[in-house]
Amino acid sequence: MQPPIRVYADAKQRASQGYKDRLPHGIADTGRGPVLLLASAGCEVANGIYQATSAKRNAAPVFQHLRRPGCKIYRDAQSVQGRVKHGWLLTREGEPLYGIPTESQSVPSASWRCYKAQEPAPEVVCFQDVAEAVYFVVDHAEVAATAAMEAEDWQRVCDQSTAALDDLACAGHRFGEAFEARAVRWLTRRSQAELRLRETSAALRDAVAAVEISPSDTAAKAAALEVARQLGDEEMLQVVGAGEILDRCAPLALRPVERWVEEVQRVVEARAALRERRAESADADCPGQEENQQVNSSDVKVVTPIQSVDPLGDGEVTDAYHLGFTCWLLLRVEDMREPLLFHEWVLWLGGQLSVMNWRFLAKRKGLALDVESPESPRSERRRIVEQLAAAYELAGRPDAEDRTSAPCCDADIILAQVRQNVPALKGVKWRKES
Incomplete structure (x- = not known):
């Protein structure tokens, strides 16, 4: 059995070449x-x-x-x-x-x-065929949906959009102009209705899914921007449309987008709390409260971003540096299997998390990122890891030497003996401490 194919371009090419008996996961052949x-x-x-x-x-x-x-x-x-x-x-x-x-x-x-x-x-x-019948049904539903929108009957618009998307899921198509145009149109329409019904999470989910299917669609981008403004954070849309949120081999399966929305909402709440703390520290300018102001401002530590970072030169990244850096970030990733040059390590480590997660880690460490950066997701992950590495150097590589401390209990001695016999367990102590 072939494994599921999650790359949209590969799936499209395979289907266009006529491999009907080996279609990628999520692309049905209705015949x-x-x-x-x-x-x-x-x-x-x-x-x-x-x-x-x-x-x-x-x-x-x-x-x-x-x-x-x-x-x-x-x-x-x-x-x-x-x-x-x-x-x-x-x-x-x-x-x-x-x-x-x-x-x-x-x-x-x-x-x-x-x-x-x-x-x-x-x-x-x-x-x-099935697709022809499905498109006929979906297109005829446009008239009723348009009338419901003009009457501002938003619940009816949601119900009609859901029914149309359920019909599209039976078409057996997952790409192509005919399918994509209809899917984007109905997702955008449902997002607009959900926003009027104050269902912000669902509105963001549908708008993001529409942009992921067709990044150039102006109506879908406008709907996503409207939801982001409603949430008060337009920065969340930077990663939308890069093909890293929605499974393009199953574009109407919106659970991956729902998980992304849940993560984004937590980040938005964290950013709002950070802005409140900064506003409170800025307002605390009374002469009699200088000490309290200094203590409060230390909670929000901003590190100046460095555009060109090369903390280790062209040398290799050691296991000690890698473990110290990930421990400093409170980040759980796999250990390096072999020594890597700095630029190789940055690309490899950047691929371990999504852009949104790296941006969240950078914000937590006080890095001021460029919100207007037009970089690809791969380049943006690399840049953020470089800036975090620079901040780690400026902080004096904290916790880098703690792993060589003497064992504090019998469990540490047993783990040290096991690591000597099983090299793959060399990161056990760090995981236990974190």
Whole structure:
């Protein structure tokens, strides 16, 4: 079994080359074949898209509802006075809802009759594949959604957008202009409605997902910016659109974006608290409170950023330096497997965390980062690690020598003996102390 492919470009290239039996995870192959769209039926459960299955009944395929497997359409045969007559039935869990007597081996588009379901009878439209039917349904929902937005019925807009996105998830497409344009449009519309309903987290999730799918879409970027301004922190959008938040092989699976939003909200709260502390220290300028002002200002220590950092020259980064640096940051990462040059170490260590996490660590250490930097995520991670390394040098490499202290208990002696026999456990002591 091939492992899941999470790189969008690789997934797109593999699918375009026709590897239908080896499509990447998250890209379904719905195939081509007759697909039925039922609408206007009095029984709402019967409406929807039906795809032909491999099963056959009376020399005709059996159609099954994409989202309700219990609803099926098939060709039925009955014996009447010694003669076999055929017809088409729409059933739910075996109960006939609608039907039409005919000898045709294709599903009729009209003249259906009501059996055990309320009127009116459904109308049937035939398509060549699932995506074509899904896009037809989604596009026809645009009119109702636009009317709901004009009426400022935001809850209705959310419900219609959710239904449209659920339909898009059945299309079997994960990229391409037809799919991406519709997904971005509905995500943006739902984000705007959620923001009016004061559901800020959900609005940010949908807006970020829309920008991740199409970074150049102006409406999606405007929606994301509106949510960021509502939260009072536009800096969070710096990493949006770089392809590092949403799984592009499953663009409508929004759980990764939800986790990112949760992380961002914690960072926003931390930044707000930091701004409050700075404002309090700036206001504490009374002559009789100079000592208190000095103590409060020490809590917010700002280190001047260094644009070109080379604390170790071109030499190798030692295990002691690596462990001291990560201990100083209270950062849990794997140990170096071999000595690395400084620029190699910066690139390797930068890739261990996301840009947002590195920016949070830099803020915690008081680094003033350039918020207008147009760098790629890889370059920005490298730059932040370099600035943190410079701050670590200016701080005198704290805690770098603590690991060589004498054992304080029997457990330290046992761990030291185990590390000598098992080199892979050389970082156990640091993890225990942290």
